[in-house]
Amino acid sequence: MSDSPSSLFRMTPKRQAGAFLLIAAIVAAFALLFGYVGGWLAPHRLTPKRIVNQFQKNAGVFPGYRRNHAKGVCVSGYFEGNGNAVPYSMAQVFTRSRTPVVGRFAIPGSNPYAPDGSVPIRSLALRFTQADGQQWRTGMNAMPVFPVSTPQAFYAQLKATQPDPATGKPDPSKVAAFFAAHPEAAAFRAWAKTAKPSASFATESYHSINAFIFINAAGQRQAVRWVMAPVATDASHDIHKAGDPNYLAADLSQRLANGPLRWHLMVTLANPGDPTNDATRTWPADRRSIDAGTLVIDHTTPQESGPCRDINYDPTVLPDGIEISDDPLLPARSAAYAASYLRRTSEEAHLPGTTQTPTKPAPEATP
Amino acid sequence: MSNTTGMFVLSARILHWLMAVLILAMLFIGIGMVASVSERHEWLIHIHKPLGIAILILAVLRLAIRLRNPAPPLPADLPWLQKLAAHASHWLLYGLMIAMPLIGWAMLSAGGYPVMLSDSLRLPPIFPTNAIAFAILRQLHTVLAMLLFLTFLAHMAAALYHGLIRRDGVLSSMTHRRKP
Numbered sequence: 001m002s003d004s005p006s007s008l009f010r011m012t013p014k015r016q017a018g019a020f021l022l023i024a025a026i027v028a029a030f031a032l033l034f035g036y037v038g039g040w041l042a043p044h045r046l047t048p049k050r051i052v053n054q055f056q057k058n059a060g061v062f063p064g065y066r067r068n069h070a071k072g073v074c075v076s077g078y079f080e081g082n083g084n085a086v087p088y089s090m091a092q093v094f095t096r097s098r099t100p101v102v103g104r105f106a107i108p109g110s111n112p113y114a115p116d117g118s119v120p121i122r123s124l125a126l127r128f129t130q131a132d133g134q135q136w137r138t139g140m141n142a143m144p145v146f147p148v149s150t151p152q153a154f155y156a157q158l159k160a161t162q163p164d165p166a167t168g169k170p171d172p173s174k175v176a177a178f179f180a181a182h183p184e185a186a187a188f189r190a191w192a193k194t195a196k197p198s199a200s201f202a203t204e205s206y207h208s209i210n211a212f213i214f215i216n217a218a219g220q221r222q223a224v225r226w227v228m229a230p231v232a233t234d235a236s237h238d239i240h241k242a243g244d245p246n247y248l249a250a251d252l253s254q255r256l257a258n259g260p261l262r263w264h265l266m267v268t269l270a271n272p273g274d275p276t277n278d279a280t281r282t283w284p285a286d287r288r289s290i291d292a293g294t295l296v297i298d299h300t301t302p303q304e305s306g307p308c309r310d311i312n313y314d315p316t317v318l319p320d321g322i323e324i325s326d327d328p329l330l331p332a333r334s335a336a337y338a339a340s341y342l343r344r345t346s347e348e349a350h351l352p353g354t355t356q357t358p359t360k361p362a363p364e365a366t367p
Numbered sequence: 368m369s370n371t372t373g374m375f376v377l378s379a380r381i382l383h384w385l386m387a388v389l390i391l392a393m394l395f396i397g398i399g400m401v402a403s404v405s406e407r408h409e410w411l412i413h414i415h416k417p418l419g420i421a422i423l424i425l426a427v428l429r430l431a432i433r434l435r436n437p438a439p440p441l442p443a444d445l446p447w448l449q450k451l452a453a454h455a456s457h458w459l460l461y462g463l464m465i466a467m468p469l470i471g472w473a474m475l476s477a478g479g480y481p482v483m484l485s486d487s488l489r490l491p492p493i494f495p496t497n498a499i500a501f502a503i504l505r506q507l508h509t510v511l512a513m514l515l516f517l518t519f520l521a522h523m524a525a526a527l528y529h530g531l532i533r534r535d536g537v538l539s540s541m542t543h544r545r546k547p
Contacts, residue, residue, distance in 0.1 A: 030519075030523070048408075133491075151404045320487040335400075346505075
């Protein structure tokens with residue numbers, strides 16, 4: 001310690017103050033940059049939190065439930081690969097083998113008590129667990145296209161459909177203004193016009209909506225979309241009991257009591273140049289489609305106690321052989337699902353600061 | 368065994384500066400990826416996981432080096448409170464750089480996620496699947512990341528204080544060999 005005692009007293013007070021200021025400035029610069037990257041100092045950046053907050057503003061908070069597609073039932077079964085997709089993807093799930101599946105049928109919306117007939121859309125989420133421990137998670141919907149193609153437009157749609165405090169319903173002028181500004185929603189709206197709330201989860205088709213990339217053992221890439229096409233097409237159960245808001249779960253249990261339900265995984269292969277970043281448009285109908293295997297669902301349990309409850313069906317959790325495309329909705333889905341998952345599991349864990357009793361949509365209608 | 372050179376050993380100095388860059392990058396990657404819905408979210412997550420494991424391995428190596436090679440003593444005239452802060456913050460940094468990757472790994476395990484370091488490289492779970500444990504570990508990951516960032520700011524400010532104001536050889540013990 002030859003140069004101690006310290007040289008504190010060898011600096012002029014002016015230079016010393018300058019050095020302190022410099023240190024403070026460096027610390028402040030790091031702190032500000034951190035605040036900016038973390039979103040606190042970037043109020044206009046769309047963040048996962050802001051998307052989930054908007055869901056809560058629109059429908060209220062139902063602690064422990066998903067912030068969207070809140071009403072659903074757990075199912076389980078397996079996927080039987082037939083080898084047809086192996087030339088396109090090296091994922092183990094496509095080989096001639098059985099892969100266990102934990103899934104969830106649901107309807108969109110944030111209210112876990114919404115009547116089944118309140119929306120025409122049904123959804124199916126699946127988690128395939130391969131023998132090698134890798135997973136494929138997917139969240140599919142009954143419509144082939146999404147209303148919007150970007151997270152920003154989706155957020156704008158959520159805001160436009162926020163219930164008006166005076167009426168408890170979305171302001172029609174705001175909704176109209178949104179669709180006027182988003183002509184890309186035309187294909188979805190055309191679908192929605194003819195869609196009727198189906199009486200069964202079993203007779204629905206479930207689309208990936210977003211494009212993905214298959215990668216084969218040689219490293220070749222193929223853009224794909226897929227649809228789970230139902231084997232059951234009968235309408236015999238399509239007359240649901242009037243007044244039962246939960247007819248979908250009842251129908252599912254009834255059908256499964258008579259045996260397993262099946263879907264074919266139909267994979268559509270894009271041609272070079274088909275857009276992979278626009279979920280509002282389907283590819284031309286003549287694109288080749290292959291049957292990659294059969295989904296067999298043989299068991300259902302209520303979501304409150306079932307194995308799907310604690311699964312985040314993040315569509316970017318993919319096995320080797322499947323990758324996300326350049327569709328900007330996919331990272332946003334992943335980020336927003338993670339935020340929703342953290343909120344509902346934190347509520348389940350009764351962590352401080354979490355909502356413990358259901359809240360009404362904010363702002364509350366005032367008398 | 369005591370350090371009479373006034374310097375950290377070369378391996379410790381190399382690891383210090385390498386990990387300074389990695390950990391600082393990691394903090395910004397982590398805080399940035401959870402605040403983004405763009406494709407940034409995806410590629411940052413793909414860096415975050417393998418980088419976390421790399422930091423874990425380097426931190427264990429560094430701790431071993433640190434335990435075998437004592438740090439140079441702090442200046443004798445340093446007030447006791449500053450000495451205490453220096454020692455406490457150093458051990459806190461060691462603790463956090465080892466704990467953070469382990470909590471991240473455990474949290475993904477508890478959430479039932481496959482812990483993928485690349486498209487095909489999967490780590491085994493180190494915690495049973497449990498949503499409540501996931502929530503606690505995930506929140507802890509954020510809280511400790513904030514603590515790590517604050518500790519980094521204090522550490523950097525203190526280093527600059529030693530280097531620019533006290534000029535007492537503490538900063539240079541981690542940078543270059545001083546002229547006697």
